[in-house]
Amino acid sequence: MPEQPADTLREQAIAADAAATGLPVDAGLEVPIAAAEAGTEGVFKKRLGIGAWVAIAWLGLLLLLMVFAPLLPTPGPRERVSGLAFQQPLCSASDCISGHPLGGDTIGRDMTARLVYGARNSLFIGVGAVVVGFLIGGFLGLVAGYYRGRLESYIVGFLDVLLSVPALILALSLAIFLQERVQEIVGSNEMAGRLTLTFALGIVAIPSIGRITRANTLVWAQREFVTAARAQGAKDSRIMFREVLPNVVPAMAAIALLALAVLIIAEAALSILGAGITPPAPTWGNIIVEGFDYLTNGRAPHIVFEASGAIFLTVLAINYLGDAIRERFDVREARL
Amino acid sequence: MSPRRQRKSVTADERFPSAPLDGPLLEVADVKTHFKTARGLVRAVDGVSFSLERGRTLGIVGESGSGKTVLSRSIMGLLPKRNVIREGSVRFEDREISDLSPHEMRQIWGSQMGMVFQDPMTSLNPVMRVGKQITESLLHHLDISKSYADELALALLSSVGIPEPQRRLREYPHQLSGGMRQRVMIAIALACGPKLLFADEPTTALDVTVQAQILDLLQTQQRERFMAMILVTHDLGVVAGRADEIAVMYAGKVVEKAPASVLFTDMKMPYTEALLQSIPKISDKSHTRLRVIGGRPPSLIDPPAGCRFAARCPYVQDKCLDEEPPLLPGSTPGHEFRCWFPVGTPEGRAALERNRAAGIAPPAYEPVIGDGATAPASTTSGGTV
Numbered sequence: 216m217p218e219q220p221a222d223t224l225r226e227q228a229i230a231a232d233a234a235a236t237g238l239p240v241d242a243g244l245e246v247p248i249a250a251a252e253a254g255t256e257g258v259f260k261k262r263l264g265i266g267a268w269v270a271i272a273w274l275g276l277l278l279l280l281m282v283f284a285p286l287l288p289t290p291g292p293r294e295r296v297s298g299l300a301f302q303q304p305l306c307s308a309s310d311c312i313s314g315h316p317l318g319g320d321t322i323g324r325d326m327t328a329r330l331v332y333g334a335r336n337s338l339f340i341g342v343g344a345v346v347v348g349f350l351i352g353g354f355l356g357l358v359a360g361y362y363r364g365r366l367e368s369y370i371v372g373f374l375d376v377l378l379s380v381p382a383l384i385l386a387l388s389l390a391i392f393l394q395e396r397v398q399e400i401v402g403s404n405e406m407a408g409r410l411t412l413t414f415a416l417g418i419v420a421i422p423s424i425g426r427i428t429r430a431n432t433l434v435w436a437q438r439e440f441v442t443a444a445r446a447q448g449a450k451d452s453r454i455m456f457r458e459v460l461p462n463v464v465p466a467m468a469a470i471a472l473l474a475l476a477v478l479i480i481a482e483a484a485l486s487i488l489g490a491g492i493t494p495p496a497p498t499w500g501n502i503i504v505e506g507f508d509y510l511t512n513g514r515a516p517h518i519v520f521e522a523s524g525a526i527f528l529t530v531l532a533i534n535y536l537g538d539a540i541r542e543r544f545d546v547r548e549a550r551l
Numbered sequence: 552m553s554p555r556r557q558r559k560s561v562t563a564d565e566r567f568p569s570a571p572l573d574g575p576l577l578e579v580a581d582v583k584t585h586f587k588t589a590r591g592l593v594r595a596v597d598g599v600s601f602s603l604e605r606g607r608t609l610g611i612v613g614e615s616g617s618g619k620t621v622l623s624r625s626i627m628g629l630l631p632k633r634n635v636i637r638e639g640s641v642r643f644e645d646r647e648i649s650d651l652s653p654h655e656m657r658q659i660w661g662s663q664m665g666m667v668f669q670d671p672m673t674s675l676n677p678v679m680r681v682g683k684q685i686t687e688s689l690l691h692h693l694d695i696s697k698s699y700a701d702e703l704a705l706a707l708l709s710s711v712g713i714p715e716p717q718r719r720l721r722e723y724p725h726q727l728s729g730g731m732r733q734r735v736m737i738a739i740a741l742a743c744g745p746k747l748l749f750a751d752e753p754t755t756a757l758d759v760t761v762q763a764q765i766l767d768l769l770q771t772q773q774r775e776r777f778m779a780m781i782l783v784t785h786d787l788g789v790v791a792g793r794a795d796e797i798a799v800m801y802a803g804k805v806v807e808k809a810p811a812s813v814l815f816t817d818m819k820m821p822y823t824e825a826l827l828q829s830i831p832k833i834s835d836k837s838h839t840r841l842r843v844i845g846g847r848p849p850s851l852i853d854p855p856a857g858c859r860f861a862a863r864c865p866y867v868q869d870k871c872l873d874e875e876p877p878l879l880p881g882s883t884p885g886h887e888f889r890c891w892f893p894v895g896t897p898e899g900r901a902a903l904e905r906n907r908a909a910g911i912a913p914p915a916y917e918p919v920i921g922d923g924a925t926a927p928a929s930t931t932s933g934g935t936v
Contacts, residue, residue: 364633439674446629447688447739448661457687461678 267539270532277334277529284331288314292332293495295323301515318517320502321509326518330525333497336405337526340412340498341479345471347417352424353467359425360432361455371429374422382419383488386481389415390490408492416481420474427470431463465540472537476530483526499526574645575602576779577626577747582639582649584618584625591852595621597803598639601796605746606777608770610790610811612826613800616848619783620669622800623749626781627664628656643747662692665740667769669752671732675724681708682720685739692743707738712768730761734768741772748773748780754789766793788830791815796885799823802848802859805878809886819881819893822860858889866892866902 280287290296298312300323305316312319317326352374359370377385390411397414398407435441436459444458479499485491486500487507494501499522506518584596596618603609611619624630626641628648641649648659668674676684685704689695695703701720708716711734724732733753740748750769754762770793773780782794790797791811798808799822807820818824825844846863849855855862861871868891876889892902 439668439670440676442624442629443666443668443674443736443739444676444687446627446660446664446666447742448657448659448691449687450657453687453691458676458679462676 264539266535270535270539273528273532274536277338280331281335281338284328284335287328287331289325289328289331292324292328292497294325294328296325297323301509303515304517304521317521318515320518321505321515326521329497329502330499330521333499333502333522334525334529336409336492336496336498337479337482337500338529339409340416340482341475343409343413344416344420344478345475347413348420348424348474349467349471351417352421353428355421356425356428356430357432357455357460357463360429361436361451361459367429370425374425377418377422378426383481383484386415386419386485387488387490389418390485394490405492405496408496412482412485412491415485416478419481420471420478423474424467424470428463428467431466432459435459435462469537469541472533472540476533476537479526479530479533499523576605576644577603578640578642579626580640580642582622582625582641583637584621584630585636585638587634587636588852592636593851594803594854595851596625597851597854599798599800599803599805600639601798601805601808603747603779603781605779606773607796608773608780608782608794610794610797611781611783611800612785612787612790612797614785614826614844614848616851617800618803618851619785619800620751623666623751623781623783627660627666627749628653629660629666661688661745662743663745664747664749665743665745666749666751667733667736667740667753670756671729671736672756674736675732677724679723680720681722681724681727681735684735685720685742688739689742703742704738707742708735711735711738711741711772712764713738729757730765733757733761733765737765737768737772741776741778744776744778746778748778749783750780751783752785753782755785762789786830787826799826802854803851804859804889805887806860806890807886807888808878809881809883809888813881813883813886817881817883817886817895819886819888819895820860820890821864821866821894821899823888824894825863858891865906866890866894866899867906868892868902 296312296315296319300319300321302311302315302319304318304326306318315325315327317330320326320329355370355374359367393411393415394407397411398404401407401410441454441458444454449458482491482498483500483503486498487504491500492498494505502522503519506515506522509515510519579602580600582596582599583594586593586595599618599622601609611622613619621630625637628641628651630637637649639649640647643659643663648656651659675681682701682704685707686697686700689700689703690697693700704720705716708719713719713731713734719727719731719735724735727735733756737753748769753769754765757765766789769780769782772778782790784790787797794811796808797811797814798805799814799820800806801822807814807818807823809817814823815827818827822844825842828842829844831839831841844863849859849862855872857870857872857874858864858867858876861867864871870891874891876891878887878889880887881893890899892899
């Protein structure tokens with residue numbers, strides 16, 4: 216390269232920079248610095264992109280609606296409003312009853328209330344099942360990964376057996392098997408349905424969470440700080456729960472969020488197969504079931520669309536958040 | 552606070568009622584540690600014996616894979632049980648500890664023996680605050696209150712030379728530099744006042760400028776606490792001037808053991824000599840080729856029949872290939888070595904001359920202590936690096 220004064224090179228670079236950023240050349244020198252500063256400052260802000268914030272906003276809104284459902288200016292989810300049946304959403308015609316923006320269902324119940332109370336059931340089941348899977352699967356995975364040996368082969372074998380049964384069939388048979396028994400104990404139909412599905416889907420969630428936990432425990436338990444903790448006289452239980460677990464939790468949380476998304480869909484699937492919470496108590500799954508005939512004959516497609524839309528948005532938001540969390544976790548791992 | 556401290560000393564006495572103050576602190580006799588692997592039994596440590604007095608320092612030196620780290624972990628009982636065969640006797644304060652269960656060892660770990668690990672990047676828990684990592688073992692071993700443990704942790708951090716200890720206590724390991732982390736590691740290991748500290752290559756992962764600081768820190772702490780220390784390293788320069796006694800390990804065995812001053816002036820084992828020569832000297836001309844020990848350590852699965860260093864030794868004779876030399880005492884008390892043709896003796900010199908005449912001395916390694924026929928350090932012609 217022919218010798219060129221450093222100044223000219225720099226000026227060229229600045230000019231190119233200014234051209235790219237659309238800023239005047241005078242500001243050239245400040246631009247890269249400002250950009251670099253924004254870059255370092257935004258390391259964490261950049262991680263949570265707009266998508267993640269939209270996801271958080273949707274989930275937050277949903278949570279608010281669920282918690283304050285009784286305060287909503289809608290009729291109850293089982294209350295029939297005469298003339299509301301089959302009313303389309305956002306109906307502005309003169310014969311429409313106002314105050315029901317999402318329309319009515321096949322027998323005149325308010326869709327907003329159905330969806331919000333359905334969310335209560337669907338998400339209770341989804342979150343509950345993940346918690347069950349997280350606790351049982353997480354514990355099994357942690358113990359297997361930490362102690363190794365024969366105990367590990369038993370646990371891994373058990374998880375493999377659970378995995379080898381198709382998840383939906385396992386959940387379906389568990390749900391049908393448990394439904395009546397739980398109902399006898401609990402009494403309330405709706406609560407029995409919730410608990411049954413939570414438990415059935417929780418068992419389905421155990422192997423995937425268990426495996427991830429075990430795999431990560433295997434890695435972390437070999438780190439030097441675990442030996443260091445042992446060399447300081449720490450008990451196995453303390454090492455497992457205080458030293459290893461906090462390092463494994465991010466991976467567990469990421470997979471648990473993904474599992475939550477799958478379980479919300481699984482709840483709907485079970486409803487469609489007739490093993491869910493039985494109407495009139497709403498869940499997103501059985502709203503779809505009820506509206507299904509009127510989707511195909513075109514009389515009230517909004518019932519199915521609204522419920523599946525809610526599932527779609529929620530699952531998307533949860534998946535997106537799960538990914539965001541996993542990404543952050545990976546970054547932290549790389550920095551070590 | 553003071554009644555608590557009294558209770559602490561009572562419990563320590565209860566745990567070790569008959570701790571005698573005379574006699575060696577640690578006696579290791581014929582310790583063997585073998586690993587069962589798919590390819591066969593790996594004899595990582597194959598019959599090591601030594602004893603260590605209170606307040607003294609033993610340096611264990613050897614190249615990678617010579618069994619130094621395994622030996623220290625084996626003595627401390629930190630190796631996993633599965634696929635590991637441990638034999639031999641380890642007596643700590645006149646009490647056999649090699650057959651104790653992990654549960655019983657837990658009383659010794661931390662409070663009687665501590666360990667500083669090689670890599671401070673991985674030996675601290677990344678998700679736990681530094682202060683917490685120190686107080687955890689304090690609270691576990693000593694019967695003290697949380698606030699007193701916090702005070703102790705603060706005092707420990709400042710005693711290992713960490714500036715702004717108050718702030719550091721609340722930080723996470725990734726916020727500290729490598730040297731700082733190793734200081735924290737040392738503070739953790741020293742927290743419960745162990746009588747014996749294993750320092751397993753404590754400076755290998757650190758910047759050269761920090762190495763001396765950390766070693767000095769270990770030495771001052773050791774002196775202040777009258778603590779015995781086993782300093783494991785691959786660098787003879789590290790133990791020089793810091794260890795009272797040095798054991799050189801090769802392929803799972805101690806090949807030479809001597810008081811530090813004797814080892815450096817009157818080494819008998821060609822391996823020790825080779826190790827010493829592999830340290831570059833500041834007086835060498837620039838671009839002097841580093842002297843390496845040619846070849847590799849032997850397989851520990853199927854070790855050679857004779858002397859394990861024979862294949863790389865410039866003094867090697869037929870006898871070395873067939874018969875394994877025993878650990879024999881040298882002229883100075885405390886000096887022991889394994890060699891049929893020791894460095895600096897008439898036999899050794901004769902062996903070296905024979906090899907030279909036959910042209911079988913390993914090219915990369917030129918012994919200096921010999922007969923004046925020593926070749927000057929070869930220099931590279933160009934400025935290639």
